[in-house]
Amino acid sequence: MSTEKTIRWGVVGAGDIARRFGHGLAHAPDTQMAAVWSRRASTADVLAQQFGAQSCASLDELLSSDIDAVYIATLHDSHADYAIAGLAAGKPVLCEKPATVNAAQLERVLAVARDRQRLFMEAMKPPFYPLYRKLREHLADDPIGDIGFVRAGCSRADVPADHPTFSFEHMCGALLSIGIYEAFLAVDWLGAPLDVQTIGRLGSTGVDTFASLNCRHERGIAQLFCGLDLHGRGDALLAAPRGHVTIHENWWNPARATIRYVDGRVVELDHPFEGGGLNYETAHFCNLLRSGALESPVMTHAKSLQMITMMDAARAALGLKFAGE
Ligand SMILES: NC(=O)c1ccc[n+]([C@@H]2O[C@H](COP(=O)([O-])OP(=O)(O)OC[C@H]3O[C@@H](n4cnc5c(N)ncnc54)[C@H](OP(=O)(O)O)[C@@H]3O)[C@@H](O)[C@H]2O)c1
Incomplete structure (x- = not known):
């Protein structure tokens, strides 16, 4: 029997991802959905009932309930x-991607996390998948040299026109909904961005529907794309002097990778994921919480800042500004 403390989650928002998070908890040991609050009581009630949680009438009620962490x-x-409200109330916060819509907002969130000495992490799932971790281990044991080029993309043409991703009011669009994953991959392998060049377009609702980025990073170059109006291929390439890696589609839910060495060897990695995938980042966050950590060593605050800085630069190039910017 486990002796770990059960982490009681308070969930803010009750849509698709909140439900997937709830299903994932069954695969993250010693966790429980304890409370839910959302804008509409009806959706919060349904989610709370599904996972045996309390439905709260207000954010304040959720934050003052018996919870250990907040998932936004x-x-x-x-x-x-909501991240600032959670942290200010003394709760550790796991926040869906993008953690914020721009770097200035993220600086404010991190300042509150530091001030209140509370754990904060952007819910960026790929690095916690078994395949991604296995790939890092494999490349440490049987290296291909320093990765100097990352090419990755995701473009979907099947998002319904009334989906919130197209909403200007909700500050969505391809870059912040999808491109943030590609920014993660570039930053994770190549370090901080130094220069971001972007070509793209805005759609009829005013948000970006396709963007292509060429980026110079501390340790190499990235070629990234994201879109909502073309059906693109979702694999990723990591290139190095003695070989290259293909993370097969969909690379952001990584399950399979091929490593091709210059000497002709080919290594296939195959690690299916369980529980929908969100469970790995959740389990990581819970372990950090139990150990008293204030920041993930994997999904660091610096990486989140670098990623959103890239998105800021890309949006600036497209002339896309949201309310308050
Ligand atoms: N990690 C991943 O794999 C992944 C995948 C998809 C999405 N996401 C992220 O998850 C987030 C939510 O996406 P989703 O697909 O779950 O969207 P969704 O299905 O539209 O759900 C959003 C939920 O948040 C509530 N909400 C929206 N704005 C609110 C506000 N200002 N105050 C209180 N409640 C509010 C909505 O309430 P109403 O019902 O009242 O509108 C709804 O319950 C996005 O930021 C997205 O980037 C992550």
Whole structure:
């Protein structure tokens, strides 16, 4: 029997990802959905009932209930406010991607986390998947040299026109909804961005529907794309002097990778994921919480800042500004 403390989660927002998070908890040991609050009581009630949690009438009620951590699962425009509210109430916060819509907001969130000495992490799932961790281990044991080029993309043409991703009011669009994953991959392998060049387009609702980025990083170059109006291929390439890696589609839910060495060897890694995938980042966050850590060593605050700085630069190039910017 486990002796770990059960982490009781309070969930803000009750849409698709909140439900997937709830299913994932069954695969993250010693966790429980304890409370839910969302804008509409009806959706919060349904989610709370499904997972045996309390449905709260207000954010304050959720934050003062018996919870150990807050998961923010609302749309982009409200992440920063709810993260700050959670941290200010003394709760550790796991916040859906993008953690905030711009770097200035993220600086404010991190300042509150530092001030209140509370754990904060952006819910960026790929690095916690078994395949991704296995890939890092494999490359440490049987290296291909320093990765100097990352090429990755995701473009979907099947998002319904009324989906919030197209909403200007909710500050969505391809870059902040999808491109943030590609920014993660570039930053994770190549370090901080130094220069971001972007070509793209805005759609009829005013948000970006396709963007192509060429980025110079501390340790190499990245070529990234994200879109909502073309059906693109979702694999990723990591290139190095003695070989290259393909993380097969969909690379952001990594399950399979091929490493091709210059000497002709080919290594296939195959590690299916369980529980929908969100469970790995959740388990990591819970372990950090139990150990008293204030920051993930994997999904660091610096990486989140670097990623959103890239998105800021890309949006600036497209002339896309949201309310308050
Ligand atoms: N990690 C991943 O794999 C992944 C995948 C998809 C999405 N996401 C992220 O998850 C977030 C939510 O996406 P989703 O697909 O779950 O969206 P969704 O299905 O539209 O759900 C959003 C939920 O948040 C609530 N909400 C929205 N704005 C709010 C506000 N200002 N105050 C209180 N509640 C609010 C909505 O309430 P109403 O019902 O009242 O509108 C709804 O319950 C996004 O930021 C997205 O980037 C992550």
